[in-house]
Amino acid sequence: xxxxxxxxxxxxxxxxxxxxxxxxxxxxxxxxxxxxxxxxxxxxxxxxxxxxxxxxxxxxxxxxxxxxxxxxxxxxxxxxxxxxxxxxxxxxxxxxxxxxxxxxxxxxxxxxxxxxxxxxxxxxxxxxxxxxxxxxxxxxxxxxxxxxxxxxxxxxxxxxxxxxxxxxxxxxxxxxxxxxxxxxxxxxxxxxxxxxxxxxxxxxxxxxxxxxxxxxxxxxxxxxxxxxxxxxxxxxxxxxxxxxxxxxxxxxxxxxxxxxxxxxxxxxxxxxxxxxxxxxxxxxxxxxxxxxxxxxxxxxxxxxxxxxxxxxxxxxxxxxxxxxxxxxxxxxxxxxxxxxxxxxxxxxxxxxxxxxxxxxxxxxxxxxxxxxxxxxxxxxxxxxxxxxxxxxxxxxxxxxxxxxxxxxxxxxxxxxxxxxxxxxxxxxxxxxxxxxxxxxxxxxxxxxxxxxxxxxxxxxxxxxxxxxxxxxxxxxxxxxxxxxxxxxxxxxxxxxx
Ligand code: NAP
Numbered sequence: 125x126x127x128x129x130x131x132x133x134x135x136x137x138x139x140x141x142x143x144x145x146x147x148x149x150x151x152x153x154x155x156x157x158x159x160x161x162x163x164x165x166x167x168x169x170x171x172x173x174x175x176x177x178x179x180x181x182x183x184x185x186x187x188x189x190x191x192x193x194x195x196x197x198x199x200x201x202x203x204x205x206x207x208x209x210x211x212x213x214x215x216x217x218x219x220x221x222x223x224x225x226x227x228x229x230x231x232x233x234x235x236x237x238x239x240x241x242x243x244x245x246x247x248x249x250x251x252x253x254x255x256x257x258x259x260x261x262x263x264x265x266x267x268x269x270x271x272x273x274x275x276x277x278x279x280x281x282x283x284x285x286x287x288x289x290x291x292x293x294x295x296x297x298x299x300x301x302x303x304x305x306x307x308x309x310x311x312x313x314x315x316x317x318x319x320x321x322x323x324x325x326x327x328x329x330x331x332x333x334x335x336x337x338x339x340x341x342x343x344x345x346x347x348x349x350x351x352x353x354x355x356x357x358x359x360x361x362x363x364x365x366x367x368x369x370x371x372x373x374x375x376x377x378x379x380x381x382x383x384x385x386x387x388x389x390x391x392x393x394x395x396x397x398x399x400x401x402x403x404x405x406x407x408x409x410x411x412x413x414x415x416x417x418x419x420x421x422x423x424x425x426x427x428x429x430x431x432x433x434x435x436x437x438x439x440x441x442x443x444x445x446x447x448x449x450x451x452x453x454x455x456x457x458x459x460x461x462x463x464x465x466x467x468x469x470x471x472x473x474x475x476x477x478x479x480x481x482x483x484x485x486x487x488x489x490x491x492x493x494x495x496x497x498x499x500x501x502x503x504x505x506x507x508x509x510x511x512x513x514x515x516x517x518x519x520x521x522x523x524x525x526x527x528x529x530x531x532x533x534x535x536x537x538x539x540x541x542x543x544x545x546x547x548x549x550x551x552x553x554x555x556x557x558x559x560x561x562x563x564x565x566x567x568x569x570x571x572x573x574x575x576x577x578x579x580x581x582x583x584x585x586x587x588x589x590x591x592x593x594x595x596x597x598x599x600x601x602x603x604x605x606x607x608x609x610x611x612x613x614x615x616x617x618x619x620x621x
Contacts, residue, residue, distance in 0.1 A: 125151050125152055125302075125307065125308040125309075125336070126150060126151075126152070126308065126309060126310075126311050126326055126329050126330060126335055126336070127152040127153065127154050127178060127308040127309065127310050127311070128145050128150050128152075128153050128154070128310075128311050128312065128313055128326045129153070129154040129156055129180075129310055129311070129312055129313070129319050129323075130142060130145075130153055130154065130155055130156060130313055131156035131158075131159035131189075131313075131317075131319050132159055132160075133159055133160060133161040134160075134161065135160065135165055135168055135169060138155060138160070138169055139168075139169065141153075141313050142155075142169075142173065142174060142175070142177075143174050145174075145175070145313070145326070146174030146175040147174075150175065150326065151175055151176065152175065152176050152177070152178065152210075152308055153175060153176075153177055153178070154177070154178040154179075154180050154213070154310065155169055155177050155178070155179050155180065156180050156181075156182065156188070156189075156319060157169075157179060157180065157181040157200060157204075158180070158181045158182045158183070158188035158189045158190035158197075159189050164181075164200050166179070166200060166203045166204050166207055167203075167207050170204070170207045170208065170209060171207075176210035176211075177209055177210055177211070178209075178210065178211040178212070178213055178231060179200075179201065179204035179209040179211070179212050179213065180212075180213040181197050181200050181201060182215075183197070183215075186215055186233075186235045187235055187237060187319070187320050194218075198218060198221060198222060201214065201222055202222055204228070205222070205224075205225050205226060205228040206225065206226070208226060208227065208228065209228050210227075210228065210229065211228065211229045211230075211231050211257075211258070212228050212229075212230060212231065213231040213233050213260065214230060214231065214232055214233065214254075215232075215233055215234070215235070216232055216233065216234045216250070216251055216254065219232050219254040219255070219256075220254065224255055229257035229258065230254075230255060230256055230257050230258070231256070231257065231258040231259075231260050231286075232251045232252075232254045232255075232256035232258070232259055232260070233251075233259075233260040233261070233262070234247060234251055234260070234261050234262070234263075235262050235263070236262075236263040236264060237264050237290065237321075238264055239263065239264055239266060239270075240263040240264065240265055240266070240270035240273065240274065240289060241263065244261065244263075244273055244274065244277045244287075245277065245280075247261060248261065248277060248281060248285065252282070252283050256283055257283070257284070258283065258284045258285070258286060258307060259281065259283050259284070259285045259286070260285075260286040260287075260288075261274070261277070261285070261286070261287050261288070262287075262288045262289075262290055262320065263288075263289060263290065264289070264290045264291050264294070264321070265289035265290065265291050265293040265294035265297070266291075266293065267293065267383055267386075268293055268377065268378075268379055268383060268386075268387045268390075269386065269387075269390060270289055270293070270294070271289045271293065271294050271296055271297045272390060272393050272394065274287045274288070274289045274294075274297050275287070275297055275300060275301070275303075275304045275394075276304075276393075278301055278304045278305055278306050279304040279305055281305070284306070284307040285305075285306060286301065286306045286307065286308060286309070286310075287301065287306065288301065288309070288310065289322075290320055290321045290322050291321045291322045292321075292322055292351065292352065292353050292376075292378040293322075293378045293379075294322050295322050295324065295353075295375070295376055295378070296346070296375045296376075296377060296394075298310070298311075298322065298323070298324055298329075299324070299329070299333045299335060299338070299373065299375055300338065300344070300373075300375075300394075302335060302336070302338055303338050303339065303340055303342060304340075309329070309335060310323065311323065311324055311325060311326035311328075311329040311330075312324070312325050312326065313325070313326065315327070315328060315616075332358060332359060332362045332363075333358075333362060333373055333375075334362070334366060334373065337371075338373055339371075341371060342371050342372060342373055343370075343371065343372035343373075343397040344372070344373060344375065344394050344395065344396055344397055345361065345372055345373070345374040345375070345396070345397055345398045345399065345400075345596060346358075346374055346375035346376060346377045346396070346399055346400070347374070347375075347376055347377065347399065347400040347401075347402060348377045348379050348384070348387070348399050348400070348401055348402075348405055348409075349376075349377075349378065349379075349401075349402040349403060349404075349405065350378055350379055350380050350381060350403075350404060350405075351378060352376040352377065352378040353376065353378070355376055355402070356560075356561070356585070356610055356613045356614060357374070357376075357400050357402075357589065358374050358375065358376055359609045359610065359612070359613035360585075360586065360589050360606045360609045360610050360613070361374035361400075361589060361592075361593070361606075362374050362609075363605050363606060363608075363609035364589075364593055364601055364602050364605055364606050364609070367602040367605040368597070368599065368601075368602060370597055372397065372597075377399070379405070381404045381405070381408065384405050384408050384409060384412075385408070385411060385412060388409065388412040388429075388436065389412070391431050391436070392431075395431070396431050397430075397431055397596065398428070398429060398430050398431060398592070398595070398596040399428070399429040399431075400427060400428060400589075400592060401426055401427050401428065401429060402427065403476070406425040406426060406427060406476050407424060407425050409426055409429060409436075409438060410424075410425075410426060410438055412436055413426065413429070413435070413436045413437065413438035414434060414435025414436055414437065415434070415435065415436075415437045415438070416437070416438040416439070417437075417438070417439045417440070419439065419440045419443055419444070419483075420438045420439060420440045422483060423440055423442075423443060423479055423480055423483050424479075424508065425440060425476055425479070425480070426438035426439060426440050427439075427440050427441055427442050427480075427588065427592075428440065428441055428591075428592050428595060430595060430596060439595060440480065441587075441588040441589075441591035441592055441595075442476075442477065442480035442481070442484075442584075442588050443480040443481065443483050443484035443487070444484065444587075444588075444591055445584050445585075445587035445588035445590075445591060446480060446481040446484045446485070446528075446556075446558075446584055447464065447484040447485070447487075447488060448587050449556070449579045449583040449584045449587055450464050450466070450485075450526070450554065450556060450579055451464060452579075452583070453554065453577050453578070453579050453583075454466075454554070454577070457577065464485070464488050464490060465554075466485075466490055466525035466526040466554055467490065467491060467525050468490065468491045468492075468493070468523075468524045468525050468526070469482075469485050469490050469491070469492050469493070469524055469525065469526035469527070469528060470492075470493050470494075470495060470519060470522075470524040470526070470527050470528070471485075471492060471493070471494045471495070471528045471530055472495055472496070472519065472527070472528065472529050472530060472531050472533075472543045472544065473494075473496055473529070473530035473531035473543075474494055474496035474498065474501035474502040474504070474505045474513075475501075475530065475531075477530040477558050478494060478496070478505060478528075478530035478531075479505050479508070479509065481528050481530055481556075481558065482494055482505065482506075482509045482511055483509050485526075485528075486509055486510055486511055490526070491511075491512075492509065492511035492512070493506075493511060493512040493513070493514055493522075493524070494506050494509075494511060494512070494513045494514075495513070495514050495515065495516050495518065495519040496513075496516060496531075497516045497531075499513070499515055499516070502514075519544065520544075520545070520548045523550065524553065525552065525553060525554065526553065526554040526555075526556060527544055527549075527553055527554070527555050527556065527571075528556045528557075528558065529543050529544065529555075529556070529557045529558060529559060529565075529567055530558050531543050532559065533559075533567075534557065534559050534565035534566050534567055535559045535561060535565075536561045536562060539562060539565065539566065540566060541566065542565070542566040542567045542570065543567065544567060546570040546573075546574065549570060549571055549574040549576060550574070550576070551574055551575035551576060552576075553571070553574075553576045553577075554576060554577045554578075554579060555567060555568065555571030555576045555577070555578055555579070556578075556579035556584075557571075557578075557579070557580060557581055558581045558584055559581045560580065560581030560582045560584070560585045560610070560614065561581075561614040562614065563580045563581065563582040563611070563614065564580075565581075568580060582607065582610055582611065582614075585610060586603060586606045586607045586610055589601070589606055590603055590606060593606075
């Protein structure tokens with residue numbers, strides 16, 4: 125069950141959000157009374173309530189907004205019990221001062237905004253002994269293993285236990301808590317109005333992650349990156365899983381660079397079935413792979429991991445996706461045409477995307493030139509891929525059939541920037557921008573205006589995700605569903621990854 129936290133300053137707004145949530149089928153809400161401005165009218169909020177409530181009134185030390193006296197706070201909690209609240213949340217240091225009465229269930233909670241304590245079992249035992257109906261532990265995850273320890277704790281809890289790791293690293297615990305037996309998880313009313321670090325909006329929890337359909341059998345996939353919070357991959361993959369009715373969920377795993385090896389060595393504890401890999405892990409994950417496909421060996425980087433009894437298999441879908449995207453645009457114009465239809469290409473940038481695209485094009489016999497701001501980087505990639513490198517300033521010197529932007533120039537929020545001056549675009553060129561947020565970058569718009577054929581980053585992104593889907597689920601991906609999910613996600617994303 126999803127419990128949605130309501131933290132509004134006015135009683136009428138709390139009541140309106142509560143009613144709206146109940147109408148949307150939400151079965152439990154947390155009333156964060158510490159957000160109420162002025163005197164708190166507990167009775168008004170509880171009478172005629174449209175669905176069950178947890179009453180909570182948090183001090184600043186526990187992440188709340190309560191600034192008045194402790195005496196008044198405890199009085200509000202006692203009043204909530206007398207008025208028949210379904211649950212009352214009592215922090216462990218005050219639980220003994222508020223007695224059980226009537227039918228109100230006691231949630232005994234503990235918060236740690238700095239760390240996840242090493243002995244979670246002892247903490248749980250102490251809270252359970254305080255006449256608890258539910259134990260709630262919310263701690264900061266500083267390492268992905270903290271999240272695993274928290275999930276193990278919930279799984280082992282004899283009393284109903286809600287165990288959550290806060291922060292970006294802890295997000296998977298919020299989505300997977302039901303899978304290990306927690307009675308509910310917390311979500312916010314609005315995606316961007318969070319009451320604790322790492323919280324997710326209830327619509328995302330219900331509609332993207334499909335929290336209520338996750339069971340112990342649900343397979344776990346995800347994207348591993350740092351940062352990961354704004355990754356669009358969860359939106360795309362979860363939409364595809366839902367459309368195909370596959371019992372799996374796809375999560376954002378934030379793993380700092382120095383923790384990737386340890387994270388992968390614990391994959392079986394989640395257990396992980398597959399991962400997309402992005403910055404900064406594309407090269408480092410190879411050290412943990414038992415096998416890798418030919419493209420990974422050639423490119424020196426992986427963006428896909430598959431977990432099997434024999435070990436981790438690394439693959440790379442970026443180069444194939446780039447080539448497929450280009451092929452599709454060429455075929456649209458000339459269905460009889462074989463191959464890529466371009467002889468020369470200029471790739472701007474010398475990072476992971478540039479290397480994958482340059483490699484894919486080279487394999488199809490295209491004469492590739494790389495131009496990058498940092499000349500040493502483009503020379504290195506050119507030597508590895510087997511192509512030419514020119515200085516950034518020399519990118520206009522020769523004409524090319526195909527121009528590929530593999531830099532972040534033009535990406536949100538710098539949408540008025542382009543890596544290639546319009547005056548140098550020619551109608552015979554194919555303009556391929558790997559940036560996918562926005563889809564219509566300035567380069568794409570100017571290329572279209574000049575009459576160029578266009579390949580967008582959205583096309584490449586969906587195709588690389590589709591290849592991963594095929595690898596993991598052994599069936600054809602719902603391309604249109606994935607494309608629409610990406611467009612919806614980019615429309616609402618503020619800062620893409
Ligand atoms: P990366 O490894 O960090 O490489 C970025 C490259 O862009 C570097 O060569 C960097 O040059 C260059 N660059 C950055 N800012 C620049 C500027 N202002 N002027 C000139 N050059 C600049 O990143 P990546 O993973 O390759 O990603 C690059 C782009 O590809 C991103 O926009 C990403 O969204 C896109 N991408 C798209 C897909 C897709 O499926 N559509 C997949 C992967 C990546 P320096 O070395 O000088 O910093």
